[in-house]
Amino acid sequence: MLLLTNGSVRLLFIAQALYWSCSLIGITLTSLIGIDLAPVPGLATLPLALLLLGNLACVHPLAMMMQHYGRRTGLFLGAISGVLGGAVVAAGVYQAEFLLVCLGTFLIGGYQASAMYYRYAALEAVRDDQKGRAAALVVGGGVLAALIAPEIASHTRNMVAIPFAGSYLALAGLAAIAALIMLMLRDGGVPAKTRTGGAVLLELLSRPRLRGAIAVGAAGHGIMILVMTATPLAMKFCGFDVDTAANVIRWHIIGMFLPAFVAGPMIDRFGARLMAMVGALALVFSVAFAVSGISFSAFLISSFLLGIGWNLMLLAGTTLLGEGHDASERGHAQSLMELGNSITGTAASLVAGALIAGAGWNIINFGVLPVLVMAMVLMWLGGRQAVTQRA
Secondary structure: OHHHHOHHHHHHHHHHHHHHHHHHHHHHHHHHHHHHHOOOHHHOOHHHHHHHHHHHHHHHHHHHHHHHHOHHHHHHHHHHHHHHHHHHHHHHHHHOOHHHHHHHHHHHHHHHHHHOOHHHHHHOOOOHHHHHHHHHHHHOOHHHHHHHHHHHHHHHOOOOOOOOHHHHHHHHHHHHHHHHHHHHOOOOOOOOOOOOOHHHHHHHHOOHHHHHHHHHHHHHHHHHHHHHHHHHHHHHHOOOOHHHHHHHHHHHHHHHHOOHHHHHHHHHHHOHHHHHHHHHHHHHHHHHHHOOOOOHHHHHHHHHHHHHHHHHHHHHHHHHHHHHOOHHHHHHHHHHHHHHHHHHHHHHHHHHHHHHHHOOHHHHHHHHHHHHHHHHHHHHHHHHHHHHHHO
């Protein structure tokens, strides 16, 4: 099995589990801390927004750094940003300083940005016929996080006198372990020739194959964030309690990561485009269950399928991206995909609350269908170009 025989994939799998453990701790606690420490209620979600902004700010610079100095350097610095961020948030919670909490979450956003490149590092560590399963195995590290993160958050919440400060110290410790892992990672190497400048980004975006890959990833990610963020709110409006909503989100997370262990071999065997279509179909069925009623089972099945669709479209988009650029354009191309994912995810998280309150649950779900159609059309156009060029 690739996970057992390839040292780089194994290290990246562990690093991904560590990152998602940190991420789930942050998702669980950041808003609660914001409510307690924000000077006015309207600023309660500012730390979470700054985490997303930190991610956006670091995506492209990290890609360029890795293009010039190698994966190990960029991924190590990203993990160190997580160490610093966790420590700063812990200090902010301990001292009841909201500004420190905001600074720390911004730094954690840099760690988030670096972790998004783990699956690309895996692609560079394997043969062409193993790329799908390599990326999938790394993403699959999130399964471990889903199991251990809630326990870590629970056992460290009261580790020090001020609640939640211990959880962020634990986050800093997990990021420190990830930094050590990055030092052990075999570097994928630096391209002998590297193209630079903003003109490269425009040229890459002019290629249908690359636009299709970015559209697949961004559509899947944006849809997942939008519906996942709206789900607990919709369940609350339908009369479900917090524990019931948490159980639905738990199955959503399982759907996000568990399919990776079979999705990778399927991409290698049947092709990334077919698996992207399967992912889109999973999202269509997610919509169908979501609008079928307001029962617990409808929410649970819809959320589980939402996670599966995200997984397949993310992995398919990542694999397709490699078909649209060469090594000298690697950093720019990968940063474009991650910027696309980050922008759609940030926008979705910001509008989810307003949409669920103003438009309603059914409108949100029906609204994702045109986005899926557009992504599939762009992917099909890119695939047609590839066939024409081969001919």
